[in-house]
Amino acid sequence: MILVFGKNGQVATALRERLPNALFLDSHEANFLFPEQIVALLDSKKPKVIINASAYTAVDKAEDEREASLTINAKTPGAIACWCKNNNSTLIHYSTDYVFRGDGDRPWLENDETSPVNWYGETKLQGEKAILESQCAAYIFRISWVYSPWGHNFPKTILRLAKEREQLSVVNDQWGAPTDAHDVARVTSKLAIKLEKGEQCPAPGIYHLRFEEYQTWHQFATSIVEKARQAGEELKVKEIRPVSSAEFPTKAKRPANSRLGSMYAKELFE
Ligand SMILES: NC(=O)c1ccc[n+]([C@@H]2O[C@H](COP(=O)([O-])OP(=O)(O)OC[C@H]3O[C@@H](n4cnc5c(N)ncnc54)[C@H](OP(=O)(O)O)[C@@H]3O)[C@@H](O)[C@H]2O)c1
Numbered sequence: 001m002i003l004v005f006g007k008n009g010q011v012a013t014a015l016r017e018r019l020p021n022a023l024f025l026d027s028h029e030a031n032f033l034f035p036e037q038i039v040a041l042l043d044s045k046k047p048k049v050i051i052n053a054s055a056y057t058a059v060d061k062a063e064d065e066r067e068a069s070l071t072i073n074a075k076t077p078g079a080i081a082c083w084c085k086n087n088n089s090t091l092i093h094y095s096t097d098y099v100f101r102g103d104g105d106r107p108w109l110e111n112d113e114t115s116p117v118n119w120y121g122e123t124k125l126q127g128e129k130a131i132l133e134s135q136c137a138a139y140i141f142r143i144s145w146v147y148s149p150w151g152h153n154f155p156k157t158i159l160r161l162a163k164e165r166e167q168l169s170v171v172n173d174q175w176g177a178p179t180d181a182h183d184v185a186r187v188t189s190k191l192a193i194k195l196e197k198g199e200q201c202p203a204p205g206i207y208h209l210r211f212e213e214y215q216t217w218h219q220f221a222t223s224i225v226e227k228a229r230q231a232g233e234e235l236k237v238k239e240i241r242p243v244s245s246a247e248f249p250t251k252a253k254r255p256a257n258s259r260l261g262s263m264y265a266k267e268l269f270e
Contacts, residue, residue, distance in 0.1 A: 001048055001049075002021070002022035002049045002051065002192050002196055003025065003042075003047035003049070004016075004022050004024045004025070004050075004053060005050070005051070005052050005080075006027070006053035006054030006055065007024040007025055007026040007029075008027075008151075009053050009054065009055070009057075009151065010146050010148040010153065010181040011053045011094065011146065012024060012053035013151075014181040014185035015051065015185045018185050018189035019189050019192065022192075023047070027054065032054050032076040033071055035071070035075050038076055038079060039083050042080065042083045042087070046089075047089060048090070049092070049192050049195045049196050050084060050090070050091050051093075051188060052077055052080060052091065052094065053094060054072065055094065056068065056069040056072040056073050056123065057120075059118060059120040059252045059254075060250055060251040062118070063118065063119050063252050064251075070126065072123075073123035073124050073126070074123050074124075074126035074130055077091075077127040078127065078134065081093075081130060081131040081136045081138060084134070084137065084138070085134045090136070090138070090195050090204070091131065091136055091137070092141070092192060093128075093131055093139070093140050094140075094141050095124050095125075095127065095128050095140050095143075095206075096120075096121065096124045096143065096144065097142060097143075097145075097255065097258040097259075098116055098120060098124060098255060099121050099125045100121075101117055101255065102117055103257060105257055106259070107214070107259040107260060108257075108261060109208070110205070110208055110262065114128075118253050118254070121255075128140055137204045138204055138205075139191065140205070140206045141184070141187070141209050142207070142260060143179050143209050144176045144178075144179055145176045145258070147178055147179070147180060147181065148181035148182070154217065154221075155224045158170075158225065159224065159225075159233070161237070162228070162235045163234070163236055163237075164236065165237060166237060166239070167237070167238065167239045167240075167241060168221065169242075169243045169248070170217050170218040170241070170243065171216070171217045171218060171243055171245050171247075171248050172216045172218035172242035172243065172244070174254055174255070174256050174258065175214055175257055175258060175259055176215070177210045177213065177214050177215070177259065178212050178215070178220055179210070180211065183209075184209060187269065190268075202264075202267040202268055205264065207264055207265045208264075209260070209262070210261070210262065214259050218242040218243075221240055225237060225240065
């Protein structure tokens, strides 16, 4: 059986279309604030493959909610990984570009040194470490700038603002690659089905997934607005002004270079 945590998140919602026979649990059925309850739940369900799409993803709020975000992003994933090790199950888990310090302009590779610049990144890194320390069979997919038709994400915010305002200001000094949740779901579901059937799979480990071109948030916003106009949407916006991160202060610092490159992910796409 394939069990997916985080039923209503962006990635898990995309996974639901591709894994109709998997068991999807939401945050009420499986609350990551209580790792021992999650372990008891795994004891009762005994899944062969676990996909962890649950996470504390509110980057700025995490600076204030340190304990809760650490439990959800690190302690509970670590407990799940230990359960996998003891029960011969495999874990697929998602991590983030925010584990890197974000300087330079070279894409970060899987083996590069990690050094998060904010608490959310720190909790996700601690999650990776706890999973690796368990020595279970685990695939950790680092992804960046996730968007989908559901939940909270950048394209939805830009389109809402573009309908309300004539001028938008968007940062133009942070680089990364947007990631459609459907692309993540395609790669994940293919792997999960193979693992469940006991078929040959790429080796467990950390993989960087990138599907789209590197760009800044400003470039991404511009293309979102262009595509919406081409699709016939009525938008009020006349100008999208490029601004620096310094002009747009946020509670949690963001890495300037969030480009993910990969040495290994090719095998996952074959
Ligand atoms: N979004 C991004 O830009 C981005 C970038 C890089 C990496 N990632 C990683 O990719 C993965 C999937 O991200 P996403 O964008 O799909 O996330 P998302 O849409 O924010 O969904 C997160 C899910 O986690 C669940 N969750 C929150 N608190 C929980 C708790 N206490 N117990 C159990 N579940 C809880 C939420 O449930 P409720 O809906 O019930 O609250 C929600 O279903 C995460 O590991 C994230 O760190 C995301």
